[in-house]
Amino acid sequence: MAKKKQDENKEQQVEENVVDEQQTVAQEEQAQEQNQEEAQEQPAEPSPEEKIEQLQEQLEKEKKEYLFLMADFDNYRKRTLQEKQDLIKNGGQKVLEGILPVVDDIERAIDAIAQGGDFDSLKEGVDLIHNKLLGYLKSNHVEPIESTGELFDTDLHEAVTTFPAPSEEQKGKVIDTVLKGYKLNDKVLRHAKVVVGQ
16 A cells, blocks of 8 residues: 555656646747747847948948039039129129110210200200209119208218308308218218318
């Protein structure tokens, strides 16, 4: 009976060992399957040669993009430089085109003087030309600087000489304008040359 019990114990132990071994084998197989799945999910690490090749391709691509960008910038720079030169060269074209009709009127006046025309009609013609020119200047925002009777202002006037003021009120004021001054918008084109009372 004791032997029977011993055999049963041995048999039970063998069965437990077999079950343990089966569980261990199953766990190892499961771990191997999991490792294989993880290995498939992760891409293989590229070799150093492949990395170098990828980096060289990327460098070549960026070099080409840089060269295209430099060429575009160079074209832009040349184009803007050409536009600026054209603007400087032909910038006064519109202004000069507006003055040409005045020149035509002056030439007609000179012809009339040469033919010995009536003095009053010649004077009237010159006044018309003068008014036409002033109108053209005004349309281009050029205006004369008011000076006679105004306080002397160094920003607008240039004193040619001083003269004793006829009255106390005219001291420090412009008594006479020798040469008219002009402004373009708010910028002085030419200072008025004036005589200042002292």
